[in-house]
Amino acid sequence: MPILPDMGWIKKNRNMSSQQDMRYEMRHIDERNLDGIMKLQDIVSQRLKDREIFRTHSADYFIAHLRMNSSSIGAFTDDGLIAYSILYFPGENEDNFGRDISLHADEMNRVAHLATVAVHPAYRGNSLQKSMYAVSLDAVRKMGCKHVCCMVSPKNFVSLQNIFSHGFLIKALKMKFDRRLRYIMHRHLDYPGTVCSEEVMIKSTDVWGQKCLLKRGFFGYGAVAHPGGFSVSYGRDRRSASSII
Secondary structure (H helix, E strand, O other): OOEEEEEEEEEEOOOOOOOEEEEEEEEEOOHHHHHHHHHHHHHHHHOOOOHHHOOOOOHHHHHHHHHHOOOOEEEEEOOEEEEEEEEEOOOOOOOOHHHOOOOOHHHHHHEEEEEEEEEOHHHOOOOHHHHHHHHHHHHHHHOOOOEEEEEEOOOOHHHHHHHHOOOOEEEEEEEOHHHOEEEEEEEEOOOOOOOOEEEEEEEOOOHHHHHHHHHOOOEEEEEEEEOOEEEEEEEEOOOOHHHOO
16 A cells, blocks of 8 residues: 655644644555554544534444545554544445435445544644545545535534635535534535625524525535634525536
8 A cells, every 4th residue: 555645744732832843644544553543533532522523433434444445544653643534435325425415316426425534632733634635535536536525513613614625515404423413515526616696604503594595505615713603604606516416
């Protein structure tokens, strides 16, 4: 399995007096990294103020996804695995997010999921999530997929911004696994959406209002923080990018 070209230096405990320069390397991960994945998942989950925003998975879940392809990646320092991004190719399975955003049936086999991502709390602030997404999108494109989807909690401003920065759009807002409210994000790798008219900004906590906008053909394309939370920008695309397959 080839080593990915992304390597260099990052800060451990960034913005703290104890910060250290650490050399990191990004590379493909497989079943041999399962222990590190499970340990990192536990660390991330335990340190969250609101655990609802981060869905944990069993060892069997990770094994199944790691066996499916060689495109999942991890970032490593002398501390071991400090971040991971898992890809999933759902095909025609019922859990394909393409169904949530009304993709045509013949497009289901060209959908990839950014299934789950985690970054060790000590290494946040180094844009690792954004870097891993960029590598994952390049891998997905080379594998011939046209659609990339993922879920993001409406409470997770940082992850939402990272996803927006890679050209993803909110196409749905609904209860998903474990009855958790999630944005369904989508990027068409050939036809990125562009906002042209009828822009609306709405609080992330206004679930009903956002669902109404989505039903009317709007999609979310940006987020802005404000005291007490954040708002999401919605708009329409004159080219109807959401219907392009």
